[in-house]
Amino acid sequence: MTVPTGSLYLVPNTLDFGTPGEVPDLQDVLPLAVIRHAARLTHWVAENAKTTRAFLKRVDAVVPLAQPLQALSIIELPRPRKGASNAAPGDLRALLAPAQTGHDIGLISEAGLPAVADPGAALVQAAHALGVTVVALPGPSSLLLALAASGLNGQSFAFVGYLPVEAQERGVRIRELEALSRRLNQTQLMIETPYRNAALLGALLAHLNPATRLSVSSGLTLAGGFTRTDTVAAWRAGPHQLAADVPAVFSLLAG
């Protein structure tokens, strides 16, 4: 008898991780079908088990969980060994073992879509290698919401992750991204650890050309969230502030 293989579901999380203020309703940002999917999954691989349990409590308030929280299997993604960029392939195959015995598995990160600007891609890769079906469920992505709200070029864009922290290296990288943006007419998106948001904004304003357009989206989908797009010259001319405890996305298009 063949046991049907389970699938790997990529479950989006909300965008309020670590932010102050009231936790928004799950139905503000997730489709009901996704909440239903999450409620029936019994095997999870998570960036963080604690935040996953908090997420599942919010799910349970909308659609009762198929099994009590305590009965669910929630395993954290192994961190890469020192010097390696990914976990060992054997570790990842072990995480997918429930699929081989017919259980669907949920992959979830602390915020937004797993495997995008977040750990998890190596597990998805291992799933494809094992022939496990991968299904990404729709949910909020701060990168795409920021890009849409920016009014910058949405026909050609790149997400480049984090910039170097060291000031001189960062300046070089900012000018490099501006040159690339000009050459390809490509919006360049980046993120930063929230407590460094203000420093990154300062560095961007120091190094970019006055005519380059810079967009900052902060706290998207949350109360008080905003997107501001302006030329660097206009940003420099007025006051600007960025919360140190709310995630932000920065995007630029060379002008």
Added chain:
Amino acid sequence: MTVPTGSLYLVPNTLDFGTPGEVPDLQDVLPLAVIRHAARLTHWVAENAKTTRAFLKRVDAVVPLAQPLQALSIIELPRPRKGASNAAPGDLRALLAPAQTGHDIGLISEAGLPAVADPGAALVQAAHALGVTVVALPGPSSLLLALAASGLNGQSFAFVGYLPVEAQERGVRIRELEALSRRLNQTQLMIETPYRNAALLGALLAHLNPATRLSVSSGLTLAGGFTRTDTVAAWRAGPHQLAADVPAVFSLLAG
């Protein structure tokens, strides 16, 4: 007396535009709060008025519209004049006039998030220039779902739009994207008009290196949707088919 300014809401659409088969439930892909938002908007700017009316009928079935469909203002985005890449700024300002008299405006495209791989960015840009608040509402993005499901690099990626149609130019562009992907360790995402999906897949398999990983996502969020990621060598070795009436996203990471 100051009239409060309305905002520009970017309203996500479903991903089933133009596809065969049953229309999925709106709550499969859109958060309830987004459906509620859409139900109360009375002024719309749309890529296509007819598909917007169809969308609003689906909204009405979940949350009754604040005003009858016939009473809503739905204006199509002006097409760029010949030789211009965007509509004239004056035309766009006129579309935003309702915001100046306190009305919120919805911007919607035929599928997915407006202003991403879709028209609308120029209107968003005009809104920022006029000081109209821009709010992107969360919904499905085929690009991000494809990237997450691909297992390719989600920490660095670029969306490059459409490839040239002419065979030789297309081959040159494919090799250029593969070289860029190798140099930056950057996933390259592209799309094609559905009836050309099979031709694009053929061209990618003809021009990419055997070790490069190629991912194809077709019909995401729809019944029968799938994501396959494999090396070019493995794609070449077996049969492969792509529907000519379902949108697909192609992504590659040089190997």
